[in-house]
Amino acid sequence: MPETHDLTPGSQGSQLPVISLFSGAGGLDLAVERVADEPLDIPRSATLGPFRVAVATDYSSQALETLALNLPGTAILPSDIRDTPSSELLRMGSLQEGDAALVIGGPPCTPFSKSGFWLAEKRESRDPNASLLEEYVRVVAQTRPEAFVLENVQALTYRTHQVAFSRLLAALKELGYNPQWKTLLAADFGVPQLRKRVFIVGRRDGTAFEFPEATHAGPSETTRVWDQSKLPHVTAAQAFQGLIGVPEDGELVEGKYGDLAAEIPGGQNYLWHTDRYGGRDEFKWRSRYWTFLLRLSPEKPSSTLQAQPGPYVGPFHWENGMDEAGRQRARRLRVPEMLRLMTFPDDFQIVGSRADVQRQIGNAVPMELGKAVLRALSLQLGHVEPRTEAEHEALDRRQRRSILV
Known part of the structure; x- marks a missing residue:
């Protein structure tokens, strides 16, 4: 029976190792380690949760410097994943095959991003970087984690990329992970940003993952009618509350x-x-x-x-x-404003120039969106205890009060 972890502040327990690929500045990594934090908790002080990122790798050494500043206990490996054996990831994380609770990561979205859509090779999924999806599958196959979480831009699911997307799902299914996918709007999970991302999640035991229900609702580019019983989307003005303009x-x-x-x-x-x-x-x-x-x-x-x-x-x-x-x-x-729009901690540190900072933030996963998916997975794997009805009601009241401030 899997070990469970209480999500109340101060809870203790042995933490489960995670392998992070295409880590960037560590948005998804931060979500993994803060999955026990209450949503949108400001100040966002970390609570001991069920996971720790044992090893993280990325092509950008600068992004990994940022990750190391914020997750100092993680072993980092600046390298091209195409030249990185899975055995090296396991060694650096002090792991054996099957030890990792999760493999997480978002292969670079350049091949599938709208921003490069005018290039023929991108429209036709001929970009050589598309092979990075295969590298993600390779690591899952060779490390055999209990589950994986893969994140990418919504355009990966478009008809123009159907071949690459279908091949990815088939390869993960062949490994026995029964991958489930869904496009999520970050604003529907308390992120003050209308950012859509696709998540693919699979479990080693083949049980189908169930995606979390949205906690917030409101208008967007494609939504004119929404569930009024949910919390309203967090606005930019609400996100910037308390920031001192410098x-x-x-x-x-x-x-x-x-x-x-x-x-x-x-x-x-x-x-x-x-x-x-x-x-x-x-x-x-x-x-x-x-x-x-x-x-x-x-x-x-x-x-x-x-x-x-x-x-x-x-x-x-x-x-x-x-x-x-x-x-x-x-x-x-300003940088503190961008951090708020990504639901990153106010004390998050980023290495590099202003352009470097923007690139790292813009490529990251909003922390609260990542937490929503990872919390649902943690609950379904039995690594955390669900909140009681009273705790849910208390959290809902606190969030609604914060909206009115």
Whole structure:
């Protein structure tokens, strides 16, 4: 019978080892180690949970430096997974085949991301990086964890990538893991961001994983009617509560579109400056990407944070700043604000320049979304105890009160 862990603060127990692939800055890793934390707990102090990330690997040594700062007990291996034997991962984690409770990770989403969709090789799933999905399967096959969690962009499930996606599911099924998949909206799990990600989860015993029910609901690009009994989506303004504004170098949007960006209201984008809205008639209708000159609405969750945005790609803050010439200028999101939109801890440390920080955050898994999936898996594997009805009610009341603050 699997060992169970109480999720109440201060609980103790031997922690189960996890192998992390394509770890990046450690969003999913953080979710693994904080799965015992209450949702959206601010300050987000860690509670001892059932898992520990024994070893993490990624091609980016800089991202692993970030991970090491925040998860100092994890062995890190900067390497290309295609050149990394599973035996080396097991050795560094002091593990044998079958020891790991989980293998987790999100193979780089470049082959399947909308941001690169215009390239023919990406549209046709011919990008060589698509083979990284096969590397993930290889590690699962050779380490035999109790379960795995694979995360990727929603576009992986599109018809244009059907061959690669079907091959991935078939390979995992052949291993006996009975993979289940679902596209989840981060905002439906308390993340103040309208970010969609697909999760594939499988168990070594072949039992079908059941995805968690959404805890929040609200409007989105594809939703106009929603469950009013659930908690409302967390807005950007609510996420930023309590932050002390400290200007960052380069945060103001200058250059060719500086004046235009500053005039766009919160929640609008370049379309404000077409003949259909109240701004200047500068652009043709639907002639740019949606994120071009996009401003956050304080009353809604953020759109997806971009990993490598151009100089005029949002979302930008709804408030303006003042440049040295005394002109109003839209401003970029500050690092503490981006951390809040990803539901990362306020004290999360990130290595590198401002562009490095944005890339690492934009490529990460929002912590609360990862926690929702991993908590459901932990419950179904018997590694944690479910909350009592009274605990559920108390948590619901606390969350509803926080929304009204």
